[in-house]
Structure formats: C-alpha cells, structure tokens
Amino acid sequence: MIEVRNIFKFYGSTKAVNDISFSIGKGELFGLLGPNGSGKTTMIRMLTGQIKPTSGSVRVHGVDVLEDPIRVRELAGIVPEQETPPSFLTAEEYLYFVAKIRKMESYEKTCEKWFEFLDFGDQKNSLCKDLSRGTRQKLMFAQAFLHEPELAIIDEPLINLDPVIQRKVKDFLAGYVKNGGTVFISTHILEIAKQICTSIGIIYKGKLVYTGRLDDPTLQRRNFEDFFLDLVSRPGNSGTGLSIPAQYA
Amino acid sequence: MFDIFKSMLKEEWRMHSNLFGNNGFSLFPVFIFLFTFFVSLVLPIFREIFTYAQIALGMHYFFLLLGSMVGAFGLMGREFMNRRFGQASMIAYSSRTLPVSERLIFANFLVKDVVYYFALYVLPFVAGFALAAALIPAGNFHFPFTLLFLLLTLSLSFMIGLSLVFFLSTIYAHSGKLLTLGLLAGCVFLLSISGNLDSGIFYSLPSLSFFLLSSKSQFLLSSGLIIIPSALSLFFLKVDFPQAKKSFPNSFSRLCGKFGSYRYAAFVAKDFLDLKRSEGGFGKLIFSFLLPAALIWMLLSALGKVLPALNILILISLVLGVLSSSMYNWLTEYDIFTSYAFFPLKVSDMIRNKLNSYLFLNLVPFILLILLTLKKDPAFLLPTLLLFLSISLYMVSILIYLTGLSPSINLYNGRTFAVYTLSVMPLLLVNVILSMFGPYYVLVNLLLVPLALYLLGQSFRKWDRIESPRF
Numbered sequence: 001m002i003e004v005r006n007i008f009k010f011y012g013s014t015k016a017v018n019d020i021s022f023s024i025g026k027g028e029l030f031g032l033l034g035p036n037g038s039g040k041t042t043m044i045r046m047l048t049g050q051i052k053p054t055s056g057s058v059r060v061h062g063v064d065v066l067e068d069p070i071r072v073r074e075l076a077g078i079v080p081e082q083e084t085p086p087s088f089l090t091a092e093e094y095l096y097f098v099a100k101i102r103k104m105e106s107y108e109k110t111c112e113k114w115f116e117f118l119d120f121g122d123q124k125n126s127l128c129k130d131l132s133r134g135t136r137q138k139l140m141f142a143q144a145f146l147h148e149p150e151l152a153i154i155d156e157p158l159i160n161l162d163p164v165i166q167r168k169v170k171d172f173l174a175g176y177v178k179n180g181g182t183v184f185i186s187t188h189i190l191e192i193a194k195q196i197c198t199s200i201g202i203i204y205k206g207k208l209v210y211t212g213r214l215d216d217p218t219l220q221r222r223n224f225e226d227f228f229l230d231l232v233s234r235p236g237n238s239g240t241g242l243s244i245p246a247q248y249a
Numbered sequence: 250m251f252d253i254f255k256s257m258l259k260e261e262w263r264m265h266s267n268l269f270g271n272n273g274f275s276l277f278p279v280f281i282f283l284f285t286f287f288v289s290l291v292l293p294i295f296r297e298i299f300t301y302a303q304i305a306l307g308m309h310y311f312f313l314l315l316g317s318m319v320g321a322f323g324l325m326g327r328e329f330m331n332r333r334f335g336q337a338s339m340i341a342y343s344s345r346t347l348p349v350s351e352r353l354i355f356a357n358f359l360v361k362d363v364v365y366y367f368a369l370y371v372l373p374f375v376a377g378f379a380l381a382a383a384l385i386p387a388g389n390f391h392f393p394f395t396l397l398f399l400l401l402t403l404s405l406s407f408m409i410g411l412s413l414v415f416f417l418s419t420i421y422a423h424s425g426k427l428l429t430l431g432l433l434a435g436c437v438f439l440l441s442i443s444g445n446l447d448s449g450i451f452y453s454l455p456s457l458s459f460f461l462l463s464s465k466s467q468f469l470l471s472s473g474l475i476i477i478p479s480a481l482s483l484f485f486l487k488v489d490f491p492q493a494k495k496s497f498p499n500s501f502s503r504l505c506g507k508f509g510s511y512r513y514a515a516f517v518a519k520d521f522l523d524l525k526r527s528e529g530g531f532g533k534l535i536f537s538f539l540l541p542a543a544l545i546w547m548l549l550s551a552l553g554k555v556l557p558a559l560n561i562l563i564l565i566s567l568v569l570g571v572l573s574s575s576m577y578n579w580l581t582e583y584d585i586f587t588s589y590a591f592f593p594l595k596v597s598d599m600i601r602n603k604l605n606s607y608l609f610l611n612l613v614p615f616i617l618l619i620l621l622t623l624k625k626d627p628a629f630l631l632p633t634l635l636l637f638l639s640i641s642l643y644m645v646s647i648l649i650y651l652t653g654l655s656p657s658i659n660l661y662n663g664r665t666f667a668v669y670t671l672s673v674m675p676l677l678l679v680n681v682i683l684s685m686f687g688p689y690y691v692l693v694n695l696l697l698v699p700l701a702l703y704l705l706g707q708s709f710r711k712w713d714r715i716e717s718p719r720f
C-alpha cells in the first residue's frame with residue numbers, strides 16, 4: 001500500500017528526513033514513533049504529496065506521489081497535525097463542505113453517523129473557531145473518513161481526545177484495519193502504538209532506527225518504553241531530556 | 250508601560266520582517282520615498298492644472314484615508330491575525346494573560362500604530378516630497394519650513410482617520426447593527442447630495458485648513474478630533490466584539506443548492522459565509538468599500554466642477570476598479586492554504602475558487618457604478634462598465650501573480666510592492682489622460698483582458714511550483 005525508497009528531505013542544513021525506506025502492506029496499522037522534531041510530520045507530508053522529497057520515491061496505492069499528488073489525496077483520508085478547519089463554518093457545514101470538495105453525492109447520513117459516534121452532535125451548529133481543541137480533532141477525524149477511503153494517514157490521532165473517545169477511536173481503527181483498510185499513524189505516545197499497531201517504525205533525528213512487527217520476539221522480550229528510550233538516547237545523542245535538571249532533582 | 254510599547258513595536262516589526270526577510274521589508278519605506286520623489290518631480294506640471302490648495306487637499310485626504318485604512322486593518326483584521334499567529338502571540342490580545350489592564354494595552358496599541366505607520370508611510374512620503382521640492386520650483390511648498398509644517402498636518406490627517414475608525418469600531422463593539430445602519434445611511438446620503446455640493450466644504454477638514462491658514466483654532470480642532478474619539482473609545486472600550494450568535498443552522502447547503510451544478514459553488518458559498526459571519530459582517534463591505542467609494546465620488550464631483558475637462562464617470566470607474574481589487578485581499582484573509590493542503594486541491598485550485606468569489610463580490614461595485622452612471626449621464630453606461638471590468642480584472646490578476654493567496658502579507662515586501670505600483674500607476678495615469686479626449690478612448694483597456702488572462706495562467710503555474718506556501 002505504501003512504498004518509500006531512500007527518501008530525503010532537507011530544510012537548508014536541517015535533515016528532517018534522512019534516507020528512509022520502508023513498505024507497508026494492505027491491512028496493516030503502522031505506527032511511526034519518534035520524539036518531537038524527529039521528522040514524523042515531514043514524513044507524512046511527503047507521503048501525501050504536500051511537500052516534495054529532496055530525493056527518493058514514494059508510491060501510495062500504486063500511485064507515484066511525486067507525479068500525481070492530487071490522486072493520492074483523493075484516495076487517502078488524511079488528518080493533519082494541526083486542526084485548522086475554516087473558522088466561520090459550523091462543524092456540520094464543514095463536513096458538508098469536505099464532502100463537496102470530495103465530490104460526494106449523498107453524505108448527510110454519514111456525517112450524522114460521525115457526530116453520533118464521536119459524541120459531538122451537540123456542537124454541530126457551532127462555528128469551527130469556537131470549538132474546543134478536542135472537538136476540532138474529532139471533526140478532523142470524521143472529515144478524513146467521510147469518503148470511506150481504503151487508506152488513512154493520521155498525524156497524532158489521539159492527542160487531544162478524552163479517554164472515552166480515545167477508546168472509541170482505537171476500536172474504530174482496529175475494526176477498520178480488520179475490514180481491509182490500511183492506517184499510517186504518527187505518534188510519540190508509546191502506549192497507543194503498543195495497543196493498536198500491527199507494526200511500527202521508530203524515527204530519530206530523521207533516521208529510521210527500527211522497523212518491525214509489534215509481535216516481533218525481540219520487542220516482546222523487552223519493556224517497550226525501555227526499548228524506545230534506548231534507541232533514541234544512545235551515547236552521543238543528547239537532548240532526550242532523560243536527566244532531570246539539578247534544581248528539581 | 251513603556252515596555253509594553255516597545256515590545257509591541259518589536260512584534261510588529263518582527264511580524265513583517267519575518268515574513269519577507271529584513272531586506273524586503275525595509276525596502277518598503279524606501280520605495281515610498283522614491284515613488285513620492287519621482288511623482289513630485291512632475292509637480293510643476295500639476296501646478297499648471299491644480300492650485301496649491303487643491304494639491305494640499307489631495308494629500309491631506311489621502312492621508313486621512315490611509316489612517317482609517319490602517320486603523321480598520323488593525324482593529325477589524327484581528328480575526329486574520331489570530332488565525333495566522335495564534336491568539337496568544339499578539340500582545341494586544343493577551344491582556345487576559347498579562348497583569349495589565351485592557352485599556353492600557355489598547356492605548357499602547359493605538360500609539361504604536363501611529364508611530365509605526367508614521368515611520369512607514371508618512372515620513373518617507375514627506376521626505377520624498379521634500380527632496381523633490383528642494384530641487385524644483387515647487388511654488389508655495391517652501392523648503393524647509395512649509396514642508397516641516399506639512400509633515401505635522403499630514404500626520405494630523407493620518408491620526409484623525411485612525412482615531413475616527415477606532416471610535417467607530419468601539420461603537421461597533423457595543424452595537425454592530427447600529428453602526429452598520431448608520432454607515433449605510435451615511436453612504437446613501439453622501440452619494441445623493443454629491444452633485445450639489447459646494448467644493449468649499451472639503452476645505453473644512455481641520456488638518457487641511459490648519460495647513461492652509463495655520464490658525465491656532467484649527468490646530469485645536471484637529472487635536473480635538475484626534476484626542477476626543479480616542480479617549481471616548483478607550484473609556485468605553487470593549488475588547489470582545491459582540492458575537493451574539495454562537496449557534497448557526499446549516500446555511501451552507503442552502504447556498505450551495507442555489508448555485509446548482511456551478512463548479513465553484515461550495516467555495517463561493519463558504520466565502521460568503523466567512524464574510525457574513527466574521528467580525529463586522531457585511532458591515533465590512535460598507536466600511537471598507539462603500540464609504541471610501543462615496544467619499545471619492547464626492548471629491549471627484551467637486552473636482553469635476555473645477556476642471557470640466559475631467560470625465561468623472563470615467564474616473565470613478567477607474568477608482569472602483571482599483572478599489573475592488575482590495576476585495577481579493579479580504580477574501581484571502583479567512584483562509585490559509587494549510588487548511589486545504591491535505592485535500593485533493595492545488596494552490597491554483599484555491600486561487601480559482603477565490604477568483605470566482607471575487608467575481609461575485611464585484612457585483613457590488615458594478616451595481617454602484619450603474620446607479621452612479623444612470624444618475625449622472627446614462628449615455629456613458631457602456632464605456633464605464635467595460636472600463637471598470639477590465640481594470641478590476643487586470644488589477645486582480647497582477648495582485649494574484651505577485652502575491653498568490655496572501656496579498657495582504659506579500660504586498661508589504663518592498664520589491665513586490667514596487668512592481669505592483671509600477672504596473673498599476675502608469676496605466677491609471679494614461680487612462681486619466683485618455684478620458685479627457687472622450688469616453689470611448691478608454692475602451693483601449695479591453696486589451697487588458699487577454700493580458701490579465703495570460704497573467705492568471707502564469708500565476709497558476711507559478712504558485713503551484715512554490716512548495717507549500719506557509720500561508
């Protein structure tokens with residue numbers, strides 16, 4: 001479903017993504033893990049053709065993203081890192097607007113279903129700018145699945161959601177994958193990855209330092225958090241903040 | 250107190266210079282200086298046509314308008330600032346988190362606007378004019394005394410505009426409807442009396458008459474016009490604009506339905522709702538379009554009496570064409586491309602969407618122009634409308650080519666602004682001259698239509714190439 005070959009992205013001298021390759025099959029729920037600033041969002045933006053890689057190739061659903069970014073964004077449902085729906089539409093109007101952008105014919109029922117499922121029907125007549133962050137995130141989540149895509153790409157899916165909704169979203173994603181959908185998420189919350197992903201990649205300073213299935217025996221033998229912290233705090237790698245500043249210690 | 254002021258100035262500077270790099274931004278006043286200088290060099294020619302007082306009048310009203318536009322942007326444009334820089338980043342709106350009163354912060358905000366834009370517009374303008382006046386026979390504009398005096402009175406004009414807008418926005422914060430109705434009534438009144446006005450009335454702008462007569466009472470009057478509305482506004486300040494309605498039934502589907510299978514229906518409907526529901530509502534249309542248009546129409550009517558050679562219907566079509574292109578700025582202020590980057594849309598698609606909304610908005614000046622022409626001289630209907638349409642299309646395509654989806658940000662780049670002005674000013678000048686020979690000569694402007702279409706095609710290509718414009 002997703003094929004990434006030797007991809008690089010430089011911003012001036014910053015190597016946001018530095019020679020990464022991986023592939024994700026249909027029906028997988030892939031989690032890209034990594035600390036802040038490690039290149040997760042940059043990766044997602046390249047997968048969806050929002051930015052061009054400095055070099056390397058990306059194929060999604062058989063489509064070369066560099067050649068036809070629009071097609072990829074037609075096929076996939078995408079939840080971006082920052083929830084920025086237009087301020088002056090109401091939540092409901094926004095979903096209708098997205099449906100129009102995606103050239104859907106009938107969508108009212110689907111939208112209604114999402115309001116019910118994520119439990120924010122009482123907000124559907126509020127302007128997007130007045131919604132709480134969590135509600136905006138729900139809206140962006142609903143937006144991505146409106147056209148029933150086979151592939152969903154989600155930057156930090158659960159970050160602003162309360163535990164009840166988190167649970168619903170996790171269950172939804174699990175069911176979605178079971179029914180043949182493919183999901184790519186990025187997150188730095190290890191617990192989430194552990195609960196829902198079928199395979200993971202760990203990115204650190206633009207490099208992919210680990211990829212594998214979550215049921216891989218090496219992973220099973222170890223505490224997942226320790227494993228992650230080991231990878232992203234090797235000698236010479238500073239800045240993971242593992243030592244507590246003296247005044248608080 | 251002074252710290253807040255300093256940080257606000259810094260914030261404003263950083264906001265602009267971050268956007269285009271220091272160079273681009275500091276070029277802005279330099280450009281204004283050079284532009285005024287070169288335009289002023291032809292002053293002797295102007296002196297053949299206009300009197301000293303008329304030139305002074307033009308300048309003072311120009312700065313009055315400038316002041317009110319800066320004010321309108323500062324206060325009404327908050328929505329847009331919030332979206333781009335986040336609620337907390339603008340000091341003016343962070344009174345909730347800083348241990349100082351809203352009043353103090355807004356007083357600072359006002360003073361900051363004066364100082365900042367004084368340095369950006371007023372000073373380079375007068376400096377350019379002064380340099381030219383020193384080199385050429387400038388009549389009554391004596392160097393340096395009269396010019397220093399001009400610096401003072403133009404600043405007064407600028408501040409009167411700013412302070413009046415501040416006052417209006419405070420009224421608006423208390424009752425939006427009242428202000429909107431009041432302004433609308435004002436516009437209609439101005440337009441209807443415009444034909445039978447004694448042009449002397451324009452000289453009663455205190456800053457102008459202070460310049461011409463330098464009497465103490467006019468100075469006091471000017472200062473009063475600045476201080477009293479500002480003080481009243483600060484006294485009755487209300488930071489939260491009324492947002493009576495928090496809940497809206499779905500109007501989007503209904504609007505889309507009206508357009509049938511029109512390709513851009515969803516986007517035009519969305520832009521319409523943005524305009525309607527954002528601060529000021531359709532009041533913005535009156536405030537930033539009808540009111541200036543009415544003022545200019547009055548000035549032109551008065552000018553037409555003094556200089557019968559000028560065809561004021563042709564002139565107002567030109568002015569409306571130029572003014573309408575500012576509507577493209579409003580339309581782009583509610584969106585950032587980031588909100589669309591994850592949909593199957595290109596930057597050029599968004600530009601096309603905005604362009605369609607722009608065409609709809611142009612109905613307002615179009616109808617206004619029809620009404621004015623019918624009132625004044627129906628025989629000119631065809632040339633005025635065609636002129637207006639071609640100028641408006643040309644202006645917006647230049648704007649799009651140069652600034653893409655963010656005109657109000659990118660135009661502050663000195664270089665961009667220079668190119669923009671140079672592709673517009675000569676054209677306007679040529680048209681003013683053409684109009685004196687007869688109304689049909691301006692139909693030459695129809696040649697701008699293919700040029701505009703070509704430019705638009707180039708713009709689509711240009712802005713699609715640029716990777717993920719951040720705004």
Ligand SMILES: Nc1ncnc2c1ncn2[C@@H]1O[C@H](COP(=O)(O)OP(=O)(O)OP(=O)(O)O)[C@@H](O)[C@H]1O
Pocket residue numbers: 011014015016034035036037038039040041042043081188
């Ligand atoms: N447009 C840009 N211009 C310059 N540098 C950028 C740009 N976008 C990202 N970067 C840099 O690239 C690196 C990776 O950023 P990215 O946003 O991909 O990280 P992330 O893993 O998503 O972090 P987070 O967990 O905080 O969301 C960072 O060092 C960031 O500063």
Ligand SMILES: [Mg+2]
Pocket residue numbers: 040041042081155
């Ligand atoms: Mg990120």
